[in-house]
Amino acid sequence: MSVEQAGQMARPELVCPAGTPAALRTAVDAGADAVYCGLANATNARNFPGLNFSVPELEKAIPYARKGGTKVLLAVNSFATAPGADLWHRAIDTGASLGVDAVIVADIGVAAYAARTHPGLRLHLSVQAGASSPEAIKYYCREFNVKRVVLPRILTIAEISAIHDLIPCEIEAFVFGNIGMMAEGRCSLTNYITGQSTNMDGVCSPASAVRFEKQTDGAMTARLGDFEIDCYEAGENAGYPTICKGRYLTPGRNAPYYAFEEPVSLNLSSLLPDLVKAGVSALKIEGRQRSRSYVRAVVTAYRRAIDDIMDGQPPDLSALVALTEGGKQTQGAFKSKKWR
Amino acid sequence: MTRLNLTMGPLIFHWPADKKRDFWFRIADEAPVDTACIGETICSKRTPYFDDRQYEEVAQRLERGGKKVVWSTLCEVMIKGDSKIVARTSRRPDAEIEVNDASALWHLSGRPHRIGPAFNVYNSETMQYLARKGARHFCLGAELPAPTIAALGKTAAELNVGLEVQIFGRMSLALSARCYHARAHDRTKDDCRFVCENDPDGMELTTRSNTPFLSINGIQTLSHRYLNLAHELRDLAEMGVATFRLSPHSCDMVAVAGTYRALLDGKIDATEADELLVEHGVPQPMANGFFHQRPGLERVAPGPD
Numbered sequence: 001m002s003v004e005q006a007g008q009m010a011r012p013e014l015v016c017p018a019g020t021p022a023a024l025r026t027a028v029d030a031g032a033d034a035v036y037c038g039l040a041n042a043t044n045a046r047n048f049p050g051l052n053f054s055v056p057e058l059e060k061a062i063p064y065a066r067k068g069g070t071k072v073l074l075a076v077n078s079f080a081t082a083p084g085a086d087l088w089h090r091a092i093d094t095g096a097s098l099g100v101d102a103v104i105v106a107d108i109g110v111a112a113y114a115a116r117t118h119p120g121l122r123l124h125l126s127v128q129a130g131a132s133s134p135e136a137i138k139y140y141c142r143e144f145n146v147k148r149v150v151l152p153r154i155l156t157i158a159e160i161s162a163i164h165d166l167i168p169c170e171i172e173a174f175v176f177g178n179i180g181m182m183a184e185g186r187c188s189l190t191n192y193i194t195g196q197s198t199n200m201d202g203v204c205s206p207a208s209a210v211r212f213e214k215q216t217d218g219a220m221t222a223r224l225g226d227f228e229i230d231c232y233e234a235g236e237n238a239g240y241p242t243i244c245k246g247r248y249l250t251p252g253r254n255a256p257y258y259a260f261e262e263p264v265s266l267n268l269s270s271l272l273p274d275l276v277k278a279g280v281s282a283l284k285i286e287g288r289q290r291s292r293s294y295v296r297a298v299v300t301a302y303r304r305a306i307d308d309i310m311d312g313q314p315p316d317l318s319a320l321v322a323l324t325e326g327g328k329q330t331q332g333a334f335k336s337k338k339w340r
Numbered sequence: 341m342t343r344l345n346l347t348m349g350p351l352i353f354h355w356p357a358d359k360k361r362d363f364w365f366r367i368a369d370e371a372p373v374d375t376a377c378i379g380e381t382i383c384s385k386r387t388p389y390f391d392d393r394q395y396e397e398v399a400q401r402l403e404r405g406g407k408k409v410v411w412s413t414l415c416e417v418m419i420k421g422d423s424k425i426v427a428r429t430s431r432r433p434d435a436e437i438e439v440n441d442a443s444a445l446w447h448l449s450g451r452p453h454r455i456g457p458a459f460n461v462y463n464s465e466t467m468q469y470l471a472r473k474g475a476r477h478f479c480l481g482a483e484l485p486a487p488t489i490a491a492l493g494k495t496a497a498e499l500n501v502g503l504e505v506q507i508f509g510r511m512s513l514a515l516s517a518r519c520y521h522a523r524a525h526d527r528t529k530d531d532c533r534f535v536c537e538n539d540p541d542g543m544e545l546t547t548r549s550n551t552p553f554l555s556i557n558g559i560q561t562l563s564h565r566y567l568n569l570a571h572e573l574r575d576l577a578e579m580g581v582a583t584f585r586l587s588p589h590s591c592d593m594v595a596v597a598g599t600y601r602a603l604l605d606g607k608i609d610a611t612e613a614d615e616l617l618v619e620h621g622v623p624q625p626m627a628n629g630f631f632h633q634r635p636g637l638e639r640v641a642p643g644p645d
Contacts, residue, residue: 082491085463109465132517133417135426135443143449143473154418154517162420182514182561183416185460188483189513189554192563192636195629197483200462225635228547244514248553249546250524256548259520259556333517340518340529 009276011310012283015073015172016299019051019288024061026292027070031303034071036104037061037288038202043091044075045106045128045184046288047202059098071101077126078202079107079185089113096121104150105129106185111144124148124172128185128199134166141169148172150284153179153266154333154340157278164279171279176298176320177286179266179332181244189243193225205242212238222246231256239263265324266332269305269317275334276309297323344573344604345374345583346597347479347504350381350412352512352557352587354536357390363588364398368405371594372601375408375583377438379429381415381458383519383558384422385532392428410436413444415458416515416559438479449473457481457506457585458515462488464495477502479585482511482567485633486575493580503580507569508596509587510542510555510562511627511636520556529559540590563636568626570603570613571642595620610642 016032018024027035038044040052053061058074065072074095080088088110095103096118103121105111106128114121127150131137140146148170151160164171182189187204191197194209205224213221218234222241229241239245245263247256266286268275275283283306285298297319305315321329333339348367351360367376378395380387399409413426423443430437430447439445440458454477461467461478470478478501480489489505496503521543522532536543542555542562555562566589569576573584584604586597599616602608608616618624629638 079460079462080465082463082488082495085465088463107460107462107466108469109463109467112465112469129442130416131442133423133426133441133443135423135446136417136441139442139446139449142446152517159419181518182516186415186458187514188481188511188630188636189561191483191630192511192513195633195635195638199460199483200488227551227553228549231548247548249548249550250543250556252524257524259524259545260516260561261518337530338528 009273009310010281012276012281012306013071014299014302014306015282015284017177017285017288017290017295018061019046019290020292021053021057021061023288023290023292023295025064026296027299028065028068030296030299032070032299034073034101034282035065036073036075036284038075038077039091039094041087041091042081042201043078043088045077045126045198045202046075047078048289049207051289055094055098058094062098062100073102073104073124074100075104075126076110077104077106077128079128079199080110081200085109089117092118092121102147111140111146115144122147124150125169126150126185127152127174130183130185132183134163137163137167137169141167148282150174152184154183156337157271157274157334160275160280160334161278170281172282172284173275173280174266174286175268175272175275175283176302177266179261179264179330181261190224193227193243205240210241262328262330264328264330267320267324267329268331268334269302269315269320271331271334272305272315273309294323342582344577346372346600346604347375347377347410347583347585348373348593348597349506349509349585349587350377350379352382352560353540353542354383354386354389354534354558355540356537357394360390361394361398363593365401366594367597368398368401368407371597373407373586373597375410376402377410377412377456378402379412380425381412381440381456382560383536384414384419384425385529386534387425389534408436410438410454412438412456413440415440415456415512416517417441417443418517439475445473452476454502455479458512461492464491467492467495467501468499471499471501475501477504477583479504479506479583482506483630483636486572486579486631487633489576489581489631490579497580502583504583504585505569505576505581506567506585506587507573507576507600508585509566509589510564511567511630512560513554513563513636514561516559516561519558520561521558524556563627565625565627565637566622567628568614568617568622569628569631570600570610570617572628572631573600573603573610589622591621596622
């Protein structure tokens with residue numbers, strides 16, 4: 001890409017995961033334009049033990065981010081579940097009173113509450129809302145004055161570009177990290193097996209239901225609940241048993257295969273200029289459950305890549321491959337419809 | 341007490357056109373259901389095989405059979421073709437539309453409509469908001485537990501809107517952009533050659549050690565086990581649920597509907613209904629876990645009456 005082309009692009013916002021206060025500081029220091037985080041309860045879609053923020057922690061983190069010029073986005077993006085939907089409303093109130101830059105919501109009731117109670121609070125539509133068509137996105141903009149949509153990881157760049165021309169809000173797109181196969185906000189697979197719900201509890205493949213069993217031949221079986229999600233030969237790297245990343249049998253197959261998706265990570269670094277040209281104004285890195293060193297490495301690499309591209313330089317992206325799941329990466333749906 | 345109703349949900353599988361037509365004609369003529377939901381809800385690529393005109397014929401037959409007809413929209417709307425179909429269904433004059441995603445709401449908000457099970461309604465505020473914008477009837481998603489259904493039942497009564505839950509058939513657990521049916525056959529969604537037609541109740545997916553696990557219907561992942569809430573019907577009715585949905589399968593759905601109708605009418609008890617479902621060839625064991633806040637695949641034994 002030439003310098004002239006780079007000059008035409010608006011500088012995208014780099015949106016980074018902050019699973020803990022320490023990860024937030026790390027992301028800020030590494031050059032994040034924005035961080036997203038959640039409260040330590042069922043109100044966000046990464047409700048894992050040891051993750052997320054208490055209210056005092058969030059209160060303390062915001063000035064740190066501000067000093068680094070970084071925005072703070074609060075994810076309240078699971079589905080408020082009756083009885084007890086108050087918990088989600090209180091999370092919205094917390095975000096408003098602490099002055100976060102936006103809250104990320106998925107649930108109609110939560111969005112309606114936020115728009116009604118805190119009309120000045122900026123709303124982003126979470127990927128959990130699963131708004132994948134221009135009409136769906138326009139609905140949320142019209143009803144709740146949503147300012148930005150986080151697009152599902154299922155669209156090609158050409159489709160993103162077409163959507164951009166039809167909607168009145170900004171687009172945020174995932175560029176790196178775990179690639180969820182199922183439409184977000186509409187997956188009950190974990191609940192079917194474990195009794196804990198992704199939509200209601202913010203939980204996917206909870207560690208409490210995971211078991212690894214060594215077989216006599218040295219193979220390792222990975223289970224979720226009673227079900228064998230995968231089995232790894234001796235010497236093979238055992239993965240975490242997520243239902244949509246397991247190997248199974250179907251009638252047409254004579255060997256176990258990844259029926260949904262291989263355990264790979266999304267890495268769109270080489271498509272960044274195309275994404276920005278398609279109208280994506282924020283680039284999101286997945287991984288609130290990841291370590292500080294991971295966050296530091298990915299944010300640093302993406303910070304440099306975006307700056308290089310904006311300066312008209314070819315970005316160096318080699319460091320990112322080592323950080324992808326098992327060293328395997330994919331461009332997922334973004335590059336081509338063949339992925340589907 | 342309000343009359344308790346049965347709905348035949350949309351046919352989610354890709355059956356050959358004549359089989360599909362015969363199925364709906366037989367439901368129209370023989371099944372003791374009050375409402376029938378028609379239309380393709382899973383994959384827009386299937387719609388040319390059973391187009392609007394064929395569904396209109398089905399709708400007329402259902403109405404002649406005394407059934408209320410509801411048109412259900414696509415659950416996942418992603419490509420232009422999907423959007424067009426949703427727009428067309430939403431603009432259908434004088435039709436009752438069941439909304440399964442927000443793009444249908446874009447068209448229907450402000451006009452009377454129904455909310456389908458693929459649209460997340462987990463709390464009273466959501467129900468109130470949608471009702472204010474024209475939603476008159478809600479069919480809840482399969483994963484909601486009893487306390488949530490009870491809370492929504494109260495809200496539905498206050499709003500004077502209908503409340504429905506699925507009580508029979510495989511449960512929808514996930515939707516995806518990718519077609520897993522095509523993938524199983526080393527094809528892509530664009531080049532699927534409609535391989536999903538070969539599996540009238542979904543494609544069995546087992547673990548590596550051959551334990552039945554899930555079932556694949558194109559872009560949709562279903563439970564392996566069929567849902568059966570025969571023993572929960574009375575509790576559901578007390579919570580304010582007055583309509584019960586059967587999701588069609590290749591077993592004798594007229595007999596299945598007859599069984600639940602007899603149960604609702606007090607002619608048989610829930611244990612007898614269970615036995616009749618076995619006789620009708622419904623795969624066993626069946627599941628009711630979600631309602632009891634247990635893993636969805638579990639079968640929780642009925643408590644003492």
